[in-house]
Amino acid sequence: MTGPEGGARSAQFYGGEDRNAYLHRAWMRRGMPDHAFDGRPHIAIANTASELTPCNSHLDEVAQSVKNGVYEAGGIPHNLPMVSIGETTVRTTAMLWRNMAAMAAEELLRANPVDAVVLLGGCDKTIPALLMAAASVGIPAIVVPGGPMLNGTFRGQPLGCGTDVWKLSEEVRAGGLASDVFRSTESSMIRSRGHCNTMGTASTMAFMAEALGMTLPGIAGIPAPDSRLLEYSHATGRRIVELAREGLTPADVLTKASFHNAIVALAAIGGSTNAVVHLLAIAGRVGVDLTLDDFDAIGEGVPLLVNLQPAGAFLMEDLFRAGGYLAVLREVRERLDPTAITVAGRPLVDELDGHQVWDRTVIRAADEPLLPDAGIVVLRGNLAPSGAIIKPAAATPALLRHRGPAVVFDSVEDLRARIDDPDLDVDENSVLVLRGCGPRGYPGMPEVANMPLPRKLLERGVRDMVRICDGRMSGTAYGTVVLHVAPEAAAGGPLALVRDGDLIELDVAGRSLTMLVPDEELRARKPAPAATAAYASPRRGWEQLYVQHVQQADTGADLDFLVGATGPAVMRESH
Ligand code: FES
Ligand code: MG
Numbered sequence: 001m002t003g004p005e006g007g008a009r010s011a012q013f014y015g016g017e018d019r020n021a022y023l024h025r026a027w028m029r030r031g032m033p034d035h036a037f038d039g040r041p042h043i044a045i046a047n048t049a050s051e052l053t054p055c056n057s058h059l060d061e062v063a064q065s066v067k068n069g070v071y072e073a074g075g076i077p078h079n080l081p082m083v084s085i086g087e088t089t090v091r092t093t094a095m096l097w098r099n100m101a102a103m104a105a106e107e108l109l110r111a112n113p114v115d116a117v118v119l120l121g122g123c124d125k126t127i128p129a130l131l132m133a134a135a136s137v138g139i140p141a142i143v144v145p146g147g148p149m150l151n152g153t154f155r156g157q158p159l160g161c162g163t164d165v166w167k168l169s170e171e172v173r174a175g176g177l178a179s180d181v182f183r184s185t186e187s188s189m190i191r192s193r194g195h196c197n198t199m200g201t202a203s204t205m206a207f208m209a210e211a212l213g214m215t216l217p218g219i220a221g222i223p224a225p226d227s228r229l230l231e232y233s234h235a236t237g238r239r240i241v242e243l244a245r246e247g248l249t250p251a252d253v254l255t256k257a258s259f260h261n262a263i264v265a266l267a268a269i270g271g272s273t274n275a276v277v278h279l280l281a282i283a284g285r286v287g288v289d290l291t292l293d294d295f296d297a298i299g300e301g302v303p304l305l306v307n308l309q310p311a312g313a314f315l316m317e318d319l320f321r322a323g324g325y326l327a328v329l330r331e332v333r334e335r336l337d338p339t340a341i342t343v344a345g346r347p348l349v350d351e352l353d354g355h356q357v358w359d360r361t362v363i364r365a366a367d368e369p370l371l372p373d374a375g376i377v378v379l380r381g382n383l384a385p386s387g388a389i390i391k392p393a394a395a396t397p398a399l400l401r402h403r404g405p406a407v408v409f410d411s412v413e414d415l416r417a418r419i420d421d422p423d424l425d426v427d428e429n430s431v432l433v434l435r436g437c438g439p440r441g442y443p444g445m446p447e448v449a450n451m452p453l454p455r456k457l458l459e460r461g462v463r464d465m466v467r468i469c470d471g472r473m474s475g476t477a478y479g480t481v482v483l484h485v486a487p488e489a490a491a492g493g494p495l496a497l498v499r500d501g502d503l504i505e506l507d508v509a510g511r512s513l514t515m516l517v518p519d520e521e522l523r524a525r526k527p528a529p530a531a532t533a534a535y536a537s538p539r540r541g542w543e544q545l546y547v548q549h550v551q552q553a554d555t556g557a558d559l560d561f562l563v564g565a566t567g568p569a570v571m572r573e574s575h
Contacts, residue, residue: 007244009139010042012570013113020573024113032076041075041244043237044114046105046133048126050084055123055202058193058224059146065230066118066144069237075244077237080108080117087124087201095472096444098125098132098281099550099559100542105133106562111571115139116244118236119214122146122194122224124201124475127209128278132558135250135285136565140243142236142343143215145206147224148316149194159189160309161196162476194224197316199308200475204271205278207325211265212282213253213342217351221325223317243343251565254286257337260298261348264335267302267374268328270311272475273391273483276376277445280556284563292378292387292554296511299375304393305331305364310476311394312370314362322362326355331366379482381514382522383468383494383504386486386554392508394478396464400508402480404429404466405501406515411436411534412448420455428462431504435495437471438488439550439557441535443543449473449483466506468513470495470553482506482513484553489527490535491552496527 013024014037025037045066049059063079070077083101085094109117116139121127127143134141152159168185171177195202203221210220216239219232259279266275276295283290305328308314319325329336330352338349357363364370374393380386392400407430409415415434418424426432432451439445449469453462467481470488487493494515498504503516515522538544549559 007039007041007115009115009568009570010113011039015039020575023575036076041115041241042113043070043075043077043240043244044080044109044112044117045077045120046080046082046109046117046130047120048082048084048122048130049120050086052089053084053086053123053126054089055086055195056084056121056126056146059120059122062120062144062146062229062233065233066120066237069234070241073238073241075241078114080112082130085123085125085129092442093444093446094125095446095557096543096546098129099546099562101125101129102132103562105130106136109133109137109139110566110568116240117141118240119143120146122202124205124274127205128282131209131214131282132285135254135282136562137568138249138251138565139568140240140248141214141250142240142243143209144233144236145209145215145220147194147222147226147229148197148203149190150192150223150225151197151315151317152189152191154185154188158315159185160198160315161189162200162474163198163310164189192225196476198310198476199270199272199306201272201274203316204266204269204275204475207265207269207271208262208275208279210325211262211329211348212258213340213348214250215342216344217342217348218324218326221316221320223320239343248343248345251286253341253343254282254288255340256288256290257340259283259288259290259294260337261340263295263298264302264332265329267299267376268304268332269306269325270304270308270374270393273376273389274472274475276389276484277472277553277557281558284556284558285565287564292389295376295389296378301373302332302335302375303366303369304371304374305366305369307362307364307370310478318359318362322359323355323357326352327357328363330355331357331363377508377511379506379508379511379513381512383498383513383515384485385494386552388482388485388513390480390482390508395480399464399466399480401506402431402466403503403505404431406431406433406498406504408433408435408498408500410528410531412446414530414534415451419452422456424454425500426454426457428457428465430465431506432465432467433495433498433504434467434469434471435489435531436534437469438490439553440547441470441488441490443536443538443547443550445472445553445557447472447474447477450477450479450481468504486552486554488552489531494522496531497522497525499528
């Protein structure tokens, strides 16, 4: 859609001498010179800065550096505020709003006179939503990840976002930490601008954007306050003007090969399980045939190289100091698909030279990994006919093959009400099952799958149990947790049929998740009434639209009518 000047879309608004061209130009002038409308590229800066998305609150400064680069290269930048979602801020769950943010971004990009876009994100859902939108519009796009916070510290020890919240709050409950001291750690944990500094979803999705080829190579993981983030932002501004002229679109970059590389990268960093639903959704927008099973097949045997919380010891600032994401990728170079390119115009594998590892305690060598196999495993069986996932690297090895009786919870509220009941019929061999937490049932697929363990078992020293849920878990959490069970209970999945005491068998090596109940009996069972009563049934607004149209986790939980692309064609005149 872009011509030699790179301004084919905007020229359809601004070119010509008629009344409508006048309307479009005159209102936009406000000091802009006449040559702003001579056919040069107009660049949107899709900006998720918001004071209610604290992880993205610094993005206006980043946007200014992008703008400088755009001007320098002869383009015209426009700040375009986006729907912004703060992971810790919004309810019921940020995931409920990912598709809304993606839809709003898509429509705004298509409706406006822009030829290309720079996508500014950070907090968990913001980069996935913007990538989904850009893929569906199909104009040239580059991501600028906002970067992680500086390391937190407390009493000389590192303090990691998310992961250490759970740890410190447990210490308070156990009487080892006064609550006023606990409160005083808030500012030492969240020390600076930026997103979570653990290997949670934000850190993971920034790297996924880079591994997919959708950032300038080397930007992901630069801490938010680091001057180099602004240098890269400036360079991104320059590059997006070239891209507008070249016409290289997300579909040219987002190939099956680039998703292959992202899955290798995901395993090597021990990234968040949330990347699975986000990558599937992005692939769906661009028409790449990516399946849940690809995560298992491509990730299998990829070593875990990055020693970061929640699985390891360090934080994102340490990873950057140790050489950064490209140094990690260089360790697994032979597993990467050499045909995948980046927005810089060259294959990703050609960007890895010279990226050295400076600290082997943070980034391991491929032949001395933290774990030999960090891939996500896909499970199937009569409990998850369309699939479920587990991250063995975050699980207890002894539980990866396990058989035990189910203890079933029909909702998060049911779980909270009964989990610490001394009379609950549960022991360490039990399998905790939580349903009604899928995309449709909750709605929005909240991060509740890593259920708290029963207090009476905690007191006996039990630290992990097999847990099964149709929801997600935070990228900063861990345990032997089977996630994203599809179909979810509320979509007619067999999870709704499980009863207390049913034997459940998890066999990670065998890729299976089975309830040992005869088929005949299962066919005769009806979904538990207490479960169905807990499913959401919104009557208006976004929640209703979402529940009516959201797809299951195994295909990315996008809305059915948003899958695929509409393209960048300019719409009909407004006047
Ligand atoms: Fe925003 Fe973690 S809460 S990235
Ligand atoms: Mg989260």
